Amino acid sequence: MNDVLDVALRLIVVFAVFLVLPLVVGQTEHKVMAHMQGRLGPMYAGGFHGWAQLVADGVKFAQKEDVVPAGADRRIFQLAPAVALLPYLLVLLAIPIGPGEGAVGQVIDAGVFFVLAVMGVGVLGSLMAGWASANKFSLLGGLRTAAQLLAYELPMLLAAASVAMAAGTVSLPGIVEAFEWWWLPWQIVGALVFFTAGLAELQRPPFDMPVADSEIIFGAYTEYTGLRFALFLLAEYAGIVVLCFLTTVLFLGGWHGPFGAEDLGWVWTLLKTAVLAFVVIWLRVSYPRLREDQLQKLAWTTLIPLALAQIALTGIVKVAIQ
Amino acid sequence: MTPAATLAAAATTGPGFLSPTGVEIAFLLVGLATLGAALVTVTTRQLVHAALWLVVTLGGIAVEYLLLTAEFIAWVQVLIYLGSVIVLLLFGLMLTKAPIGRSPDADSGNRPIALGVAVVAAVALVWVVVDAFRTTWIDLDGPVQGSTKVSGEILFQHWVLPFEALSVLLLAALIGAIVLSRRNDPADAGDAGDADARDKGKR
Numbered sequence: 290m291n292d293v294l295d296v297a298l299r300l301i302v303v304f305a306v307f308l309v310l311p312l313v314v315g316q317t318e319h320k321v322m323a324h325m326q327g328r329l330g331p332m333y334a335g336g337f338h339g340w341a342q343l344v345a346d347g348v349k350f351a352q353k354e355d356v357v358p359a360g361a362d363r364r365i366f367q368l369a370p371a372v373a374l375l376p377y378l379l380v381l382l383a384i385p386i387g388p389g390e391g392a393v394g395q396v397i398d399a400g401v402f403f404v405l406a407v408m409g410v411g412v413l414g415s416l417m418a419g420w421a422s423a424n425k426f427s428l429l430g431g432l433r434t435a436a437q438l439l440a441y442e443l444p445m446l447l448a449a450a451s452v453a454m455a456a457g458t459v460s461l462p463g464i465v466e467a468f469e470w471w472w473l474p475w476q477i478v479g480a481l482v483f484f485t486a487g488l489a490e491l492q493r494p495p496f497d498m499p500v501a502d503s504e505i506i507f508g509a510y511t512e513y514t515g516l517r518f519a520l521f522l523l524a525e526y527a528g529i530v531v532l533c534f535l536t537t538v539l540f541l542g543g544w545h546g547p548f549g550a551e552d553l554g555w556v557w558t559l560l561k562t563a564v565l566a567f568v569v570i571w572l573r574v575s576y577p578r579l580r581e582d583q584l585q586k587l588a589w590t591t592l593i594p595l596a597l598a599q600i601a602l603t604g605i606v607k608v609a610i611q
Numbered sequence: 612m613t614p615a616a617t618l619a620a621a622a623t624t625g626p627g628f629l630s631p632t633g634v635e636i637a638f639l640l641v642g643l644a645t646l647g648a649a650l651v652t653v654t655t656r657q658l659v660h661a662a663l664w665l666v667v668t669l670g671g672i673a674v675e676y677l678l679l680t681a682e683f684i685a686w687v688q689v690l691i692y693l694g695s696v697i698v699l700l701l702f703g704l705m706l707t708k709a710p711i712g713r714s715p716d717a718d719s720g721n722r723p724i725a726l727g728v729a730v731v732a733a734v735a736l737v738w739v740v741v742d743a744f745r746t747t748w749i750d751l752d753g754p755v756q757g758s759t760k761v762s763g764e765i766l767f768q769h770w771v772l773p774f775e776a777l778s779v780l781l782l783a784a785l786i787g788a789i790v791l792s793r794r795n796d797p798a799d800a801g802d803a804g805d806a807d808a809r810d811k812g813k814r
Contacts, residue, residue, distance in 0.1 A: 399759045
């Protein structure tokens, strides 16, 4: 009985994190973008600095009519948001935020592979949406999504493989366990490649070619309304949370910090994640959108060679210090 | 030992066939679902639906690996097949005129031959696997037998030569693909050169 309770509790906590953190990131994005652009942002809802804006948005989305285009492939069209969102929930299960068994939803032996594999599945949602909408803009968005995923999955994997080599394990808690402070300069190239490729996989600016609103309206999500559209947006923010958690766990030492690593470990993890999420928003405000050919060029001619060089460096150092 | 004797020996030594555990039942059910999805994949007339049913099929196989405690293999299956191969397939389908709904010309008339090849391949595979493992049982309650560590050691100690041979094969395929896609057409070559020059000038 205790086991059942334990599992249920873990699931509830992970689900709560899954529901709360993306909204926090979303609200932060509203405000940070507003301040960086010298404007106020949402100020009215909820009274204090518009804190309830996302709640209001949620109510708005729930009230909207759920439209399925006449020419669309109904079932796939309706299934797509779930396929896009659920993988991130699964990934959150495997991410450790503190030391010990108690601070991770489920210890998975091949954790790195699990998270990258499941994150890759999320893109199927965008592809399904793009194809099933019976809309040319959606189809173009789907095409761009697929091309982008194929280009950026490889550098992301290679960068993660470099850390796994350094730690000698593919389990996420194991990697953080093995982390030393000097890994930071050692793996810095891998970290940058991983974070950049992750941004591209989430289609965040400056890699938002698949949803480029000035060219193809909103890419694969053009035909969506109401709650289903909200689910896609939620998937994007959940993706930011997952990417920042992963970068923290793989490259920034997770729960390690100058002090309080044992008791306050989870605070360090959350702090680093929050800083990374801020950087994600910052990049959105600062950089213009990359063109499709620039996107592909960046992945194949810059990120992949860098990731390979990082793997070589990791191997050399690893052999040298043994 | 005759097959009958082997079976009899298995019945007395190994776990019985008639008292399946929960995992075994789950394995069978997932296997049936996977088989069903595979059948729909090859019989449906909606091209993109076929690709999506293929997702279900490959995912089902990943679940089977998981149930056999081969965690690493399962995640690699998801990563490579669901995450990349299917995306590539859908990408290719989006470039075609695949309509929403049935494709009237999705049938090629090779159906009987394809069925024959599939049946022969299936029989050969089942026969080889059954013959290779016979009455071997995986102890699912003991230590995990398909962990990353075990898979890595087996792959890079006992099977390293086939592994390297496969790498060379893949490399050859990669180079072949590049050669095929860069067919030397004098007109094209001139265009490409111009484009390169323009590109450099811009930078």
